[in-house]
Amino acid sequence: MSIATAPADADHALIERCLTGDNAAWEQVVRLHSRRVYNLCLRFTGRPQDAEDLSQEVFLRLYRNLARYRAESGNFITWLTALTRNLLIDHYRRSRNDRRTDALDDKAEAAWPATTGTGGAGLDHLVWGREAQEYIQRALCRLSPELREVVILRDLQDMDYKSIAAALALPEGTVKSRINRGRIEMARLLRATLGTSVPSVKDPASAKGVQP
Amino acid sequence: MSTTLTCWECEAQLSEYRDGTLAAPSAASVRAHLQACAACGVLAADLNAVSAALGALPQMEPPPRLLAAILVQTAAPLGVPGSAGAARPYPAYPAWSWAGMRAVLFAPRFTLGVAMSVFAVALTINAAQLDLSHVSVADFTPASLAGSVLRQASRVWARGVSYYNDLRVVYEIEAALHQLRQNAPSPPRSEGAPPPAPRTTV
């Protein structure tokens, strides 16, 4: 989903209408943005139930803070992303204990058999298959929250560096380096999970898959 | 014109290289290093694959009850203190009714979200003027929200959602709940499975 889909002016106009008590406008805001918020929560937590609860919380807070948004102005998506992210981080801290339990489960799962055809072939095949999607989600959830959030915003929500920096109130350089570290860490985790050894020197095929 | 990079310098720029945000000379340096260094080439390929795989993860559709729950929770007018989304904005009922219903209806795991979707369903039924005597509390277990007796309700779900925007929502929900309560079994007996459908009570 592209960040640029909803014109900023349209968002502003909708919010104005919400603030006058226009329920239809509010419903439209929810319809326009709930999918995005839900998916952000879902990918960050890896749990549909949590994603649902958190999404509700996001829109509740949004509703209560519409006037503040108008006062602060700015890009609505950025603002909504910041709000969502703050709740996700709160949730992450609150559920630390649950997560420790999960970490044990994950360790057991790390011994999953490698999918067929992965031996030393690089990660190029990852895009395909439901199973691969699960590996990816699991790896995502093992990233530190600092890396996880930027990777999700960049690669899943297709936000550019600048928007991410604005939403997270971080310097752009920090965002860049976190995205890079996050992707590299993902690659490392996936290789470990899939049981492929990092191809040693040679293999011009892997070295070639780089975009010019 | 491209400078020679160390592996460390190259690695630090791989994401920007992929995302196309490097200035041309920097991109050329990275490209040159990747052509010369197999280890970095593999890392770059992995990084690209990861990024592409993440981008290919499907957008999941939020459950329909999420929209309903959000709208119901935010149904109270803006600016009314403590009203918007208060977890239990309907305190006036005798303890056995709402609290009791909730105990029967919801396993501990099902919290506000499901409670609110019950409100929404009740409202939808009300809005569609379905015959409530055919709806029992047992029909509000989470599993049956999607189908069964409430199929008729879900067919008018969309209409109901629009409809309740035009109402004094809170009172409308209260009315729906009031009717529901009359169809509900008397004080719940346990917190276990929902009781058998009391279809004969009305």
Ligand SMILES: [Zn+2]
């Ligand atoms: Zn190198």
